[in-house]
Structure formats: C-alpha cells, structure tokens
Amino acid sequence: MDKRNLISGLFFLGFSAFVAVSSIGLGIGRLTNPQAGFMPFWTSLLIILFCLILFGQTFANRSGSAGRADSWSQVHWHKSMLAAGALCVYMFLLPEIGYLAATSILMLALFKLSSMKILPAALASLLTVILSYALFSFILNTPLPRGMLGF
C-alpha cells in the first residue's frame, strides 16, 4: 500500500472540508442565483469525492507499491529544508535590512549549502548581489527594498 496516497488524501480531505465549511459561511446560493460560496463549496465536495476514490484505489492495490515510501529515506532532504529555512528568514530580513544586506546573507548561505568553501562563497555572494542590484535597480529600474540601512 502506498502510504503517500493516504497522507496526501488526508491532507486534501482536511483542506477541502475547511473550504466547504467556509463556503457555507460565504453563502452558496441557489442554482438560479449562485453566490460567492457556490464554486468553492462544490469544488471542495468534488475533492472529497476524488479523495475517497484515491483511498479506494490505494486499498485495492495494497500489495502493489509497498516499497515506494522508501524513496524518502534515500534522499538528503535536509539541504532542501535548510534552503527553505534560509528563504523564510530572508523574507523577514528583506524589508528590514534591505536588498543588498539581506540577499548577501542569503546567497552566502545558499553557496555554503551548495558545498562551496567560505571565501569563494563570500566573494560569489557579494559579486552576484552587486551585479543583480546593478541590473535590477539601475538598468531595469526595479525598486528593490532599501530597509533601515538605506540601500
């Protein structure tokens, strides 16, 4: 049995149940006059229906794909999680300390995460940030966040 189908199906069930309940609050209306909740309500009900079909299929193929869940153990997912974490921190830093400083820190973290040594990583991050700043800020006139440092 492919456990991933059960996990994803449960997620979709919860998600669509939330949407269905919220849609009732918005007002579903009638077929003659559908309201704001009409589309989300029926869409979420369809999701629930297809989740049940997915569960049915998964239980029917109980012996079919037993080994698939092992794909999680064969990957080095900590790198992806660290990159995502770095981006989360970046999102909060960007408006506070501005594009140049925040992106330099982010790029240093990403280069380091890509197994680059500290000095080349620092140089590469500085270079890419300055070049991207020049390209987007001066040439493309994109107003990049300045932050408290003013740049």
Place this chain on the structure above:
Amino acid sequence: MDALNGLLYGLSVAFEFHNLGLLLAGCLLGTLVGVLPGLGPVGAISILLPLTFQLPPAGAIIMLAGIYNGAMYGGSTTSILINVPGEAASAVTCLDGYAMARKGRAGTALGIAVFGSFIAGTVGLIGLQLIGGPLSVLALKFGPPEYFAIILMGFTFIVYLAQGSMIKAVLMALAGILLSLIGLDPITSEQRFTFGNIHLFEGLSVVPLAIGLFGLAEVFVNLEKTAPARVLQVKIKNMFPNKSQWLRARWAIVRGTVIGFFMGILPGGGPVLSTFMAYGVEKRVSKHPEKFGHGAIEGVAAPESANNAAASTSFIPLMTLGIPPNVVLAVLFGAFMIHGVTPGPLLMTQHPEIFWGVIASMYMGNVILLILNLPLIPLWVQVLRIPDKILYPLIVLFCLLGAYSVHNSVFDIGVMLLFGMVGYLLNKFDFEPAPLVLGFVLGPLFEVNLRRSLLMSQGSFAIFVERPIALVALIVCVILIILPFIQAIRKTSRPIS
C-alpha cells in the same frame, strides 16, 4: 487593408532600424530567459516592462513579443540538456528530449525542436494574419455556456493526458481552481478566503505560484540529490535531422502545429496546455507508445511545435477581441494599456502600425530565432554548464527577483516560497503540478461562465446541451471520460496469447 497589404505595411514598420534592434534584443533576451530555468516569459516580460516605458508603443510590443517567442524557442534547450524546463511550456519536452540527450542524440533533439518551432510558429502567424478576423467573428458568438463547456473540455483533456494517476490529476486541477478563488468574488465583489490580508484581495498571482512550483521546487528537489542534475557531457552534433528522422517527426510537427494553433486561440489554452495535449495525442496515435519517455523524436517535435504555434495564435484573441488567453498575454495586455493602446476589434483600424507591425516582426523573429538558435546552441550550453553549486543559488536569486518584480512585493516572495515547498512535496507524493497551474489559470473563467450560464438559464443545466458549440464540447468530454474505461475493458477481455 487586406492581409497582404497589411503584412507589407507591417514589414515596413518592423524593418525600421530601432524596431529591428528591439526585436533582436527581445529574441536574445527571450531565448536566454527560456534557457535559464526558473525565469519564464511571464517574469521576464514583467521585469522588462518598465524598460519599454520610454519606447514608442509599436517598438515596445515588438520587443515584448520577441521575448515571448524567444522563450518558447529557448525553453527546450534546458529541458533537453538538464531535464529542467526553462519555462512551463517546455516541461513536456523533458520527457523525451532528455532521454534522447542521454542516448547521445542531444543535437538531433535540439535541432528538431528548433525546426518544429520555426515551422509551427510560421504556420501560426499565417493563421493570425489570414483567419484571425473570421475566427474572432465566430468567437464573438461564444457566450458563457460555450466558454464553460470549452474550459471543461480543457480540464478533461489535461486529466485524460495526465502522465500519472488520473485521480491525482483531477485533485490537482480542483486544488488549482480553489486557489484561484482566493480574492474578491468576480460577480458580488465579496471577499473570499482573504483572511483580511490586503495582499490577497486581488487573489494570488500566477507568476510567483508558477515560479515556486516549477523553479524553486526544482532547486529543492535537485539540492537533495547526491548526484545532482548535470548538463549532459555530450557533443552537440547532427543538429540537422536526417531524412528518416524528418519522416518520423513530420506528422508530429503537423499535429502539434494544429493542436497548438487552436489551443492558442482558446482562452485558458495557450502554449502550456497545447504541449501536454500534443504529447498525449502523439502518444495515443503512435504505433509504439512504449517508446515515449525513452527518447522518441515525436515526443520532442510535437510539444515544441505546439507551444510555438500556440504562442503565435494566442495573439488572435488579444489583438482582435481584447481578451488575453493566457498569463503572458495578460501581461502584454497591461503593456498595451500602459502605452495608451487598447487591444481589441479597433486595434487594426486605429493602430495598424501595431497590429501589422507586431505580426510582421513575429515573422521576422521566427527567422531570427531559427538563425540564432542553431549556431548559438553551444553558447546556451555553456550557460547551462555553470556548476550546480553556482547555478542553483543563482536560480533561487532569479526566482526571488522574478517573483518580487511582478508587483514589487515581498509578499509575492512568500507566495513563491510557499509554492516552492508545495511543489517539492508534490514531487515526493507523485503529483503533477501542471494541472494545478491550469486549474488556477482557468478557475476564474470557469466560475464566471458557469455562474453566468446558470443565471441566464435560471438554474437549468439544459443550457449546456441546447447550444451546439457547448454540446459538442460536452460530448468530447464524455468521450474522453468513457475512453479509458473502454480501453480497460478491451484489455481485460483480450484473450491471453
């Protein structure tokens, strides 16, 4: 002005020195954008839009159209050489393009992609020039029931043609529809699922969503690999397909062109959907469907032809009806408006220099891209040979800037990050992100036309079978739903030999 005189007039506009320069710049930038994973034509056009503010309208639109077409050509390079689509419309090309490259046929794959693109793009332009008018007259007769049925048919196709589980594809498309409903209700202007967040009032933007799902998620997936995705160390040779390869690919190019031609015109169709359809149809009609995914040349020729034909014909509804059929054209619609030009039925008479100038420049752009792409492929390959430890952080940076530049908003970076993680999980759980994006783009049209149809019919679904075009679309839906069951029954009832 008839089509021939219009084209001649357009050529006189396109051959003006500054327009020619802008077209060349657009084609080069577009190809680069197409080659670089994570930064698609939507982001590129959005980022470069401010650059065109000082340009005359015709020049600005010519450059932006050049970027769009260039991205369609360039996207295949990345798909074929590193198995990462340069932009969404090249995602399908990965399946057989990369497999061909692994077998030492990268040159042939790149060559057939370029030639297919050129042929289909040119045919699409001929269509835009000759039958744009009559088609727009027909499309003007479409009401909400027709639009609803056609969009439903689009959904059915995407599910029918899904690579993996059909149930999962349906779930993805429905999730995409739900996500598209965030924001103000299009009819009552009531807030839906905004949680009081001002950034959500206009709904989620497709650009950060697509960059997250197709750009950032790819980086996350590749980061975890012990043996990272590399540009194949193959010699790019035999880019001119030989006779037998042409024979194998010719009908794929024709079918891809036809599918792309019509999908480009349909609202919500466009290059991305056309590639999935073209690939699926090619696989279905093939005598050797088992070869697809393992380096079938038809699997490259069909989607690459389809996306270029669709890219050309998607200008038909924009320039004749003022309706952007896909997100790239929606950005172009904004560019038109910024320059004080309203695209629509009056464009041809009020601004012939733009209407015909853009068409003529797209013809020229196709030739420029054909000439540029083949000799410059080694250069694009060098761009792709940047080591992963440099490439991935750079892709992330481009993704950040691409997402940010659309609305100059940090919130969009958050949306991109969220969908990057969603895309990563979808990959792990064997879900395809393409139906989600399709559902997201078509969702608002789907909802509005369903609700309007019900309002028109006073709640009766009979309206969908009373209108001939809607009825035909629904019949196609039913056939597509029934077909897999018939095939399954045939398989089980076939005696074991």
